[in-house]
Amino acid sequence: MLPVYRDKDTIIHALHPLAAILLLASLLAAVLLLENPLYLAVAGAGLAALVFLAEVSREVRPFLRLGLFLAFLVLIVNPLVNHRGDHVLVYGPRLPVLGRLDVTLEALVYGAVSGFRLMLVVLAFGLAGTALNPDHLLEVLSRISFRSSLSAALAVRLYPSLVLEAREMRDVQAVRGERLHGGGRWERARAQFPFWLALFQGSLDRAANIAESMTARGFGNGKVTRIRRAFRPRDAIFSFLALGTMAVAVISSIGKSDYRYFPALSNPLRGTMIWVPAVMAGSFSILVIVGRCWKRWPWWRSRI
Amino acid sequence: MALVEIENLTYWYPRGERPALRDVNLKVEKGEFVLLTGPTGCGKTTLMRLLNGLVPHFHGGCLRGKARVCDMDVVSSGPRPLSARVGMVFQDPEDQLVSTTVEKEVRFGLENAGLPSPVIAKRVEEMLAGMGLSRLRRSFLPELSGGEAQKVILASILALHPEILVLDEPTSQLDPLSAEELLTLVRRIHEETGTTVIMSEHRLERCFHYASRVIHLERGSVLFDGTPEEAARWWGGREGAFLPPVARVFARAGWKEIPLTVNQARLLLAALEPGPPESCGRPHAEEALSGEGASVEARDLWYVYPAGPEALRGIDLRVEDKGHLVIMGENGAGKSTLLRCLLGLLLPTRGKVSLLGWKPNRERLPELASRLAYCPQNPNTYFLSSTVRGELLRTLRLRGYRGADAEALIEGQLRSFGLEGVSERNPRDLSSGEKEKLVLASSLLPPTPELLVLDEPTRGMDYRSKEEVLEILRMHGEGGSTVLAVTHDVEFAANLAERVALMGDGRIILEGPTRNVLSDSLFFAPQVNRLLNDFCPGIIREGEAVSILKTLRERAEGRKERGAETCS
Structure with a gap:
């Protein structure tokens, strides 16, 4: 099953595209701008709550796996290239140019937090890809650039077809006797080149056919009608809380951060901006409550 | 005034060695259901592309002759003004879908036509309800079955209220059930709205009988233009006839009257004197191989x-x-x-x-x-x-x-x-x-x-x-x-x-x-x-049916001759 958007009866799926974009932007702002691992953990919990609210926990699993893999990679690589920090855990050998390869507690924690951050970014895009209606999002984008939004819509539409075609081709060629995966790197590249070329040709053929179909349906005739979607109270609530979270993240990143990894780790609970996670946790809690009530109470749903 | 008028038209694709259409003369009146037949590469698709200006405007090439569709010259007007009046459904739904959801896809053509939002909303609802797509309105298009996707395309075309509906082998990528459903839908649209339908299709047994006109093309030229009954007679017993199987076997068996459906054929056999035989005996099932392995x-x-x-x-x-x-x-x-x-x-x-x-x-x-x-x-x-x-x-x-x-x-x-x-x-x-x-x-x-x-x-x-x-x-x-x-x-x-x-x-x-x-x-x-099972059970191949029908024809003719001799 491909991780793609499927319509569901949840408040996240029902959001106005503008509110959905703001929600995604606020998540990304929180994840990318906050330094304190405690704050980041709160942002992660918020993201998990939204995944739960959108009922896409199964759909985002591939993204979670990818995120975990990347996080693990960062966790491994960072202490090997970053030797700052007061608490040396392992004294490594001294190499020319690189110097001494010591592994420090600070570099290890910094790697773990960076990996976690990366995982949350991947997960946020996973949530966007599986719970936010791409047509609605692209409608908003089309007001800025119609051509770009159309290209994006086609890419979203054609990605699953391309994946399925690649799978089918791989199966057919396996039965035919093509060894696409054996041998060394060079042999593999040589064996796979015609495969990727054929897949590319297939995509070009499909693009030409779609262009023909679009022309037959009047694409490029002139002025295009744009749909206006109603901005409902739920959209206002989500937008307001998303903007609030974004503002908090931006404010906390301006000025001097109250958390340091080097030369020694700060205490995440002792800081001047302990209100940041409190505001974020409050925002996410309200979103979850509003979303659950929307799901459970028809009256509330009709009101917002 | 005819809806489609084509005069002495010859067309070459860019770098085409021979013309894809050759001296085509054609008129299609409002409300007709035209079925285009012919082998692959005979020019059916090119002719249909010409009707909405994709040929020559999208494909290029060289065109000689005149083509007017909906009172517009195809060459000078191009596909843009024609797109609202001539709707075209292509073979593979995968190659036509542009959006990600059903509702958006149905809206696509309407938005391009610049129609006001309330009109778009009304037509989208009308199409989704009319085509039985309401439950799929928010479905992700790549996850629909081929039949559902082709129905979505048809809905998005019909939403534009075209005067001519052109369908280029719309069921070629569908399973029989979806194909049947789609063709029934096309027939319903034709009957209920009077929309002119021009369709090419290989599953002739499903649509031959309800076409009002059959046009057969070979090597870019129109070889035959007439009613389905005339087409069946024109083909006669020739090899490679583009007829439904039931018509083909009667033609090959030398019958003068050629039925187009199983029901017509059964009535024809029932009217035979002295009636169909009680039983032809059941052909033996082929010996299945029971090899060692x-x-x-x-x-x-x-x-x-x-x-x-x-x-x-x-x-x-x-x-x-x-x-x-x-x-x-x-x-x-x-x-x-x-x-x-x-x-x-x-x-x-x-x-x-x-x-x-x-x-x-x-x-x-x-x-x-x-x-x-x-x-x-x-x-x-x-x-x-x-x-x-x-x-x-x-x-x-x-x-x-x-x-x-x-x-x-x-x-x-x-x-x-x-x-x-x-x-x-x-x-x-x-x-x-x-x-x-x-x-x-x-x-x-x-x-x-x-x-x-x-x-x-x-x-x-x-x-x-x-x-x-x-x-x-x-x-x-x-x-x-x-x-x-x-x-x-x-x-x-x-x-x-x-x-x-x-x-x-x-x-x-x-x-x-x-x-x-x-x-x-x-x-x-x-x-x-289905035709012969009542009295010749087990007949499944055309060759077997042809020999039985030949025998029946000869028996009926022999009886008629004997009757005539007795009278004289």
């Missing part, structure tokens, strides 16, 4: 998709060495999953599979390449080379042939499959029939495979191409190979296999000799069986 065998085979349904539920299947077995069943019955498990492309959840004496798995498949050939449903997934010759050479290299040997084998294969004329062309640019022939030619290169697996080999093919493929497979079968095919095409199965397995809901419902399985059925029986 089995090329393919599955025992208690189960497959459950991760977090999905049970696709296969305890399948027991045996394909004898040198046997021909066809697997049939509706979409979702589990046919493709079964084929993938048998080939080792999917690892069964439970049960045993033996493929040419091996336990199949993906990693070991290259070792079986010279003993096993697989022709996929979509031939494009087979092609990795830029020329037909290159494709054959690629297979030969995989089978260990090089140099002059390979060249000689390629020449021979090109000749025996009638592909010499296209040897330097890109395989992707060939017609459906030519593509299937190329896949077969490549698969059947030496050493001849012991097992040939075919997945929907006749999809999108015209009647003549089907006959050619059947002939190739028959010749191949005589060479002693085992054939395992999955198809929806009942006529094809009847002519190819000696055994048929019917699948439903992940299980084999019935497996036995073709004659037994394909008789006495409403939907899994060939047209000739």
